[in-house]
Amino acid sequence: MLPEIYHTPEEIDTYRAWFQDGLEKLIQEITMNSPDEHKKALIEISHHTNFFLAYQGKNDLVLQQQYGRLVHEIMAANYPQWNQVRPIPSISNNQRIRIGYLSYFLCSWSGTILFLNWLKYADNQKFEIYSYHIGHKIDAATQLFQSYSTKFYHLPNNLEQVCQQVIDDHLDVLIFPELGMDATTLCIAGLRLAPIQCMTWGQPVTSGLPTIDYFLSSELMEPVNGQYHYTESLVRLPGVGISYPAIKVNSVRRNRLFFGLREDAIVYISSQAAYKYLPQHDDIYAEIARQVPNAQFMFLRSGISQERLKRAFAAVGLDSLDYCVFSPVLPREDYFDLLSLADIYLDTLDWAGGNTTLDAIASHLPIVTSAGEFMRGRHSYGFLQAIGVTETIADDSRQYIQIAVRLAVNIDWRYSVREALKVSINLLVDNPTPTQNLEAFIKQAIALRENEPTST
Numbered sequence: 001m002l003p004e005i006y007h008t009p010e011e012i013d014t015y016r017a018w019f020q021d022g023l024e025k026l027i028q029e030i031t032m033n034s035p036d037e038h039k040k041a042l043i044e045i046s047h048h049t050n051f052f053l054a055y056q057g058k059n060d061l062v063l064q065q066q067y068g069r070l071v072h073e074i075m076a077a078n079y080p081q082w083n084q085v086r087p088i089p090s091i092s093n094n095q096r097i098r099i100g101y102l103s104y105f106l107c108s109w110s111g112t113i114l115f116l117n118w119l120k121y122a123d124n125q126k127f128e129i130y131s132y133h134i135g136h137k138i139d140a141a142t143q144l145f146q147s148y149s150t151k152f153y154h155l156p157n158n159l160e161q162v163c164q165q166v167i168d169d170h171l172d173v174l175i176f177p178e179l180g181m182d183a184t185t186l187c188i189a190g191l192r193l194a195p196i197q198c199m200t201w202g203q204p205v206t207s208g209l210p211t212i213d214y215f216l217s218s219e220l221m222e223p224v225n226g227q228y229h230y231t232e233s234l235v236r237l238p239g240v241g242i243s244y245p246a247i248k249v250n251s252v253r254r255n256r257l258f259f260g261l262r263e264d265a266i267v268y269i270s271s272q273a274a275y276k277y278l279p280q281h282d283d284i285y286a287e288i289a290r291q292v293p294n295a296q297f298m299f300l301r302s303g304i305s306q307e308r309l310k311r312a313f314a315a316v317g318l319d320s321l322d323y324c325v326f327s328p329v330l331p332r333e334d335y336f337d338l339l340s341l342a343d344i345y346l347d348t349l350d351w352a353g354g355n356t357t358l359d360a361i362a363s364h365l366p367i368v369t370s371a372g373e374f375m376r377g378r379h380s381y382g383f384l385q386a387i388g389v390t391e392t393i394a395d396d397s398r399q400y401i402q403i404a405v406r407l408a409v410n411i412d413w414r415y416s417v418r419e420a421l422k423v424s425i426n427l428l429v430d431n432p433t434p435t436q437n438l439e440a441f442i443k444q445a446i447a448l449r450e451n452e453p454t455s456t
Contacts, residue, residue, distance in 0.1 A: 265294050
């Protein structure tokens with residue numbers, strides 16, 4: 001429905017207006033006056049998502065709410081039995097609270113690994129963990145999710161079976177690590193399967209669904225006006241809200257030449273998917289290159305549009321091919337070798353790195369970032385605030401360039417930042433406190449809802 005890459009900032013506005021017009025027409029024209037029409041609408045929404053909307057750098061609340069209401073209406077029409085008020089089960093001293101995690105991605109995927117330790121450090125005396133893996137991939141991370149669960153279900157390709165299993169398990173709270181990446185998961189979230197339903201920032205944009213009560217976020221990553229970006233009630237969990245699994249960085253096996261990099265270059269690495277790079281920020285790389293003649297930019301996952309880079313570098317009289325190197329996704333060991341061989345990590349603006357930033361911190365790689373307008377542009381900002389290494393956080397794109405250049409020319413400062421990261425990484429990994437904070441919130445939410453009717 002939307003492109004992955006925009007060539008100009010104006011293109012973003014054009015496609016956004018087109019999307020908004022199309023969505024409004026769809027809402028007006030869709031009919032659900034018979035079981036056949038119910039089923040047809042369900043088939044359509046279960047095969048599509050509006051995933052790329054969130055990558056335009058705008059406030060998506062209104063559009064997400066429109067789409068979320070449509071999904072909910074279709075799901076309620078098809079499954080009215082799963083759209084009912086669900087009272088909080090009676091909680092007594094000898095009855096554990098039941099928390100469910102449901103995702104297509106209970107595997108080695110960035111948007112769920114972030115929350116693995118919520119399960120690992122759960123208080124098994126007070127909580128039961130139910131995991132519902134509805135995707136196909138099974139790997140080592142899947143096995144960890146299973147080992148940390150009281151009950152684990154692998155239920156691919158069967159929406160109705162998944163919903164019935166959740167109902168049968170009589171959950172108190174159902175948590176979706178992401179909503180918006182997978183169409184089936186979004187459909188399921190459009191129903192009321194548990195008294196309290198939450199999402200978190202595996203896909204850090206509001207679901208727009210009236211059936212999701214809370215957005216579990218981070219105190220350090222949310223802007224002051226963050227609630228205005230969500231239809232859900234915003235929960236600012238203390239700190240970054242999570243504890244990441246420990247990252248093991250082995251000794252370097254490769255050299256720079258293996259990756260097509262010069263030994264004498266100042267190597268900047270940027271490792272995001274192409275759709276996280278917006279055209280209004282292309283000039284940042286060209287301006288850094290203009291001030292750091294021996295710079296090389298490694299765009300991992302092939303990243304940013306090469307055509308746009310060529311145009312941006314030409315605007316300052318440079319050839320992008322003299323400065324930019326592009327790499328596909330690398331095996332994990334090669335990826336960490338590359339991080340260890342690089343000098344500086346350049347975060348993407350408007351949509352910051354999450355797992356990639358944590359990998360860079362574990363590799364003691366200085367991170368240049370800036371706090372974006374929305375939570376999705378503030379992950380790196382939050383991580384650096386949490387560990388107290390804030391010198392490389394910029395106020396705007398101009399200061400971003402200044403910091404990136406200073407790190408290149410001031411070797412002593414670059415070394416001091418690396419050392420600060422080295423002694424601080426442990427603050428972000430394998431810490432039970434974020435899970436305790438989550439569990440405290442869940443207890444509060446249950447206490448609030450026990451004597452109140454639950455709406456859909």
